[in-house]
Amino acid sequence: MSTTIEQNKGFGATLWDxxxxxxxxxxxxxxLIGGGFFFILGGLEAMAIxxxxxxxxxxxxxxxxxxxxxxxxxxxxxxxxxxxxIFALMNAVIPLQIGARDVAFPFLNSLGFWLFLFGGILLNAxxxxxxxxDAGWTAYAPLSTTSPGHGxxxxxxxxxxSGAGTLIAGINFLVTIINxxxxxxxxxRMPLFTWTTFVVSALILFAFPAxxxxxxxxxxxxxxxxxxxxxxxxxxxxxxxxxxWIFGHPEVYILILPAFGIFSEVLPTFSxxxxxxxxxxxxxxxxxxxxxxxxxxxxxxxxxLGPAANSIFAIATMAIAVxxxxxxxxxxxxxxxxxxxxxTAMLWALGFIPSFTIGGMTGVxxxxxxxxxxxxxxYFIVAHFHYVIVGGVVFGIFAGLHYWxxxxxxxxxxxxxxxxTFWTFFTGFHLTFFxxxxxxxxxxxxxxxxxxxxxxxxxxxxxxxxxxxLMAIGAIVFLYNVIITTIxxxxxxxxxxxxRTLEWSIPNPTPHYNFTxxxxxxxxxxxxxxKTEGRKGMTPAEPIGDIHMPNPSIxxxxxxxxxxxxxxxxxxxxxxxxxxxxxxxxMGITFGAMFIRSVKDDHGHHIHKEDLDKGAGL
Amino acid sequence: MVENTNSTNTNLEYKRAKRxxxxxxxxxxxxxxxxxxxxAFTMVTADLDKLFVIPILLVLAIVQVGFQLYYFMHMSHKxxxxxxxxxYGGVSVAFLTILTMLVLVWW
Ligand code: HEM
Ligand SMILES: [Cu+2]
Numbered sequence: 001m002s003t004t005i006e007q008n009k010g011f012g013a014t015l016w017d018x019x020x021x022x023x024x025x026x027x028x029x030x031x032l033i034g035g036g037f038f039f040i041l042g043g044l045e046a047m048a049i050x051x052x053x054x055x056x057x058x059x060x061x062x063x064x065x066x067x068x069x070x071x072x073x074x075x076x077x078x079x080x081x082x083x084x085x086i087f088a089l090m091n092a093v094i095p096l097q098i099g100a101r102d103v104a105f106p107f108l109n110s111l112g113f114w115l116f117l118f119g120g121i122l123l124n125a126x127x128x129x130x131x132x133x134d135a136g137w138t139a140y141a142p143l144s145t146t147s148p149g150h151g152x153x154x155x156x157x158x159x160x161x162s163g164a165g166t167l168i169a170g171i172n173f174l175v176t177i178i179n180x181x182x183x184x185x186x187x188x189r190m191p192l193f194t195w196t197t198f199v200v201s202a203l204i205l206f207a208f209p210a211x212x213x214x215x216x217x218x219x220x221x222x223x224x225x226x227x228x229x230x231x232x233x234x235x236x237x238x239x240x241x242x243x244x245w246i247f248g249h250p251e252v253y254i255l256i257l258p259a260f261g262i263f264s265e266v267l268p269t270f271s272x273x274x275x276x277x278x279x280x281x282x283x284x285x286x287x288x289x290x291x292x293x294x295x296x297x298x299x300x301x302x303x304x305l306g307p308a309a310n311s312i313f314a315i316a317t318m319a320i321a322v323x324x325x326x327x328x329x330x331x332x333x334x335x336x337x338x339x340x341x342x343x344t345a346m347l348w349a350l351g352f353i354p355s356f357t358i359g360g361m362t363g364v365x366x367x368x369x370x371x372x373x374x375x376x377x378x379y380f381i382v383a384h385f386h387y388v389i390v391g392g393v394v395f396g397i398f399a400g401l402h403y404w405x406x407x408x409x410x411x412x413x414x415x416x417x418x419x420x421t422f423w424t425f426f427t428g429f430h431l432t433f434f435x436x437x438x439x440x441x442x443x444x445x446x447x448x449x450x451x452x453x454x455x456x457x458x459x460x461x462x463x464x465x466x467x468x469x470l471m472a473i474g475a476i477v478f479l480y481n482v483i484i485t486t487i488x489x490x491x492x493x494x495x496x497x498x499x500r501t502l503e504w505s506i507p508n509p510t511p512h513y514n515f516t517x518x519x520x521x522x523x524x525x526x527x528x529x530x531k532t533e534g535r536k537g538m539t540p541a542e543p544i545g546d547i548h549m550p551n552p553s554i555x556x557x558x559x560x561x562x563x564x565x566x567x568x569x570x571x572x573x574x575x576x577x578x579x580x581x582x583x584x585x586x587m588g589i590t591f592g593a594m595f596i597r598s599v600k601d602d603h604g605h606h607i608h609k610e611d612l613d614k615g616a617g618l
Numbered sequence: 619m620v621e622n623t624n625s626t627n628t629n630l631e632y633k634r635a636k637r638x639x640x641x642x643x644x645x646x647x648x649x650x651x652x653x654x655x656x657x658a659f660t661m662v663t664a665d666l667d668k669l670f671v672i673p674i675l676l677v678l679a680i681v682q683v684g685f686q687l688y689y690f691m692h693m694s695h696k697x698x699x700x701x702x703x704x705x706y707g708g709v710s711v712a713f714l715t716i717l718t719m720l721v722l723v724w725w
Binding site: 174178202205206242246290293294297305306308309312 | 700704707711714718
């Protein structure tokens with residue numbers, strides 16, 4: 001089982017291994033593959049959007065189909081690409097960074113992944129079953145409650161299922177970081193990536209329930225005849241907007257804070273300096289997390305909440321720029337006077353700082369409520385959030401992948417190809433989105449499927465589409481890089497970057513149980529402290545002993561499959577009550593699996609200390 | 619490890635005394651909670667002025683939640699700092715959100 005060496009296994013055994021795994025390192029790989037797949041899918045949708053807009057009155061896609069691609073692009077990128085890719089990095093790194101052998105709840109970890117995957121598949125099944133959701137990723141009522149067909153139903157149930165997975169993953173990381181840190185790792189000695197993961201998990205815990213509630217209400221309105229958002233039945237469609245953005249704004253911080261954490265690891269390592277202003281960085285992270293809950297109505301300035309609400313939310317929103325600014329300066333000061341190595345991971349970090357700063361500045365511009373009446377629902381907004389999400393989150397994911405690839409897969413991604421990716425993607429990104437600020441100011445509205453020839457929007461849109469192709473080329477080169485490195489790359493040591501944090505004290509490949517002995521942490525950047533004092537590795541905090549590890553299980557997969565089946569039943573029962581049977585069967589599978597999990601004792605297994613140095617469990 | 623010394627006996631006595639004290643508190647709070655519930659129900663059935671009843675009901679409810687958390691779920695004990703932080707963090711976010719809705723958005 002887990003004690004066999006990977007290479008000797010057949011395809012079936014490897015597949016079974018991954019279907020049942022509860023090992024955070026393998027779940028990270030699953031998240032990477034799942035998130036990467038949806039990233040490509042969302043990227044193809046983006047290309048279709050840009051091709052449609054390359055010239056006025058184009059008919060590459062029809063108006064209705066355009067709405068579907070646009071909706072699915074946003075939904076896929078946020079929920080099915082960016083978040084899972086971030087979870088991939090968290091899973092790969094967090095237990096190693098805090099000196100733990102696994103996460104707190106390995107079983108739930110696997111359940112979180114499968115829920116995400118089945119939710120994503122359910123959502124995308126809509127393409128083949130009469131049309132995808134078409135009410136925008138924000139699914140505003142009454143557009144979403146009245147959208148014909150089943151598209152929006154797939155949106156509701158797909159997101160409900162994958163959202164449950166996200167909530168589970170968030171709770172898991174909270175408990176892991178609170179309870180499983182190695183001896184000596186106090187809160188103020190945690191690496192910044194751990195800190196941001198911690199704050200993000202708390203944001204998930206508090207923000208996702210708002211989405212859950214909103215989706216439930218929407219589901220009742222669409223599938224069971226209620227009228228929460230229907231004014232003619234005494235409902236109120238603005239409630240959806242509130243619920244969505246009470247979740248939605250924290251969500252954008254759920255995406256960006258881990259990226260901040262990644263840059264806070266990459267910059268010190270390649271500047272050979274301690275992170276400048278560690279305490280301020282931690283404080284700023286927590287403050288951003290807290291303020292993130294108090295600004296949701298800045299997405300609703302034009303709804304008509306009145307001047308008092310608009311001014312308070314405008315000021316609260318602008319306040320967030322302060323801790324964010326603190327972070328930008330701390331990154332700059334981290335590099336100041338350092339001995340800087342510029343490789344691909346570092347390039348992404350360097351590219352991030354100016355790109356994200358532009359996005360933050362347009363953020364403050366759109367946060368000025370009166371001015372936002374001009375910007376709102378124009379391409380200026382599209383430019384703003386792509387500058388923060390692509391220039392922040394996607395750059396962060398690329399930086400993190402290049403930085404931790406040797407930890408995850410034992411090989412360094414090819415540097416030349418990496419730099420080609422960076423420069424094409426970086427150039428393409430600014431070409432695509434910078435001009436969109438001006439398109440927006442010239443009056444090009446957001447989410448329209450085409451524009452007229454007499455509006456002076458041609459040149460800007462051509463430039464934007466050319467940029468999108470450059471980004472696509474960059475992404476393809478990255479994929480090629482992954483393949484070629486996997487085939488040809490050389491195995492590296494456990495510490496190829498001369499790292500500072502605990503994960504780099506582990507040999508390559510990382511043993512199944514991560515640490516033979518749990519290390520003793522003596523300060524911030526624990527490995528660096530040991531290095532400066534002339535030691536080779538960490539001082540252990542415990543004698544060598546038997547190691548307790550959790551058992552693999554297929555149940556998380558079965559539970560998620562059950563909900564997936566139940567989802568179809570819930571969607572189609574409105575056409576024909578016979579589908580209620582499917583709903584019940586699906587729920588039965590899920591509850592059955594939960595029942596087995598509850599009554600069957602599973603105490604895990606021990607790896608005996610005699611077997612540890614013989615490479616057991618690699 | 620620490621318990622394995624000569625102080626075991628005194629330690630045990632101290633623990634026992636402490637448990638007894640806690641038990642007493644739990645009984646008292648339990649009684650109080652029942653009284654609160656009776657007050658609440660009689661107030662509602664007694665047809666008093668709404669403006670008078672609702673605030674008192676809210677106060678009684680909050681006190682009861684406090685009792686529950688501190689006397690029955692041991693939040694006063696050591697090692698509950700993180701749950702408290704999460705709890706009060708969540709409560710204050712929810713409170714601010716509802717307050718915003720009430721006074722800014724729907725007023
Ligand atoms: C200095 C910090 C920021 C400020 C002041 C800010 C402000 C705003 C405001 C006021 C809007 C609404 C504009 C409108 O629709 O009229 C907005 C939209 C948006 N922002 Fe930001 N923002 C900031 C940072 C971020 C970050 C870090 C992200 C994500 C990583 C982000 C993602 C978005 C998204 C996705 C939207 C559009 C949502 C939609 O309507 O679909 N923002 N921002
Ligand atoms: Cu926002």
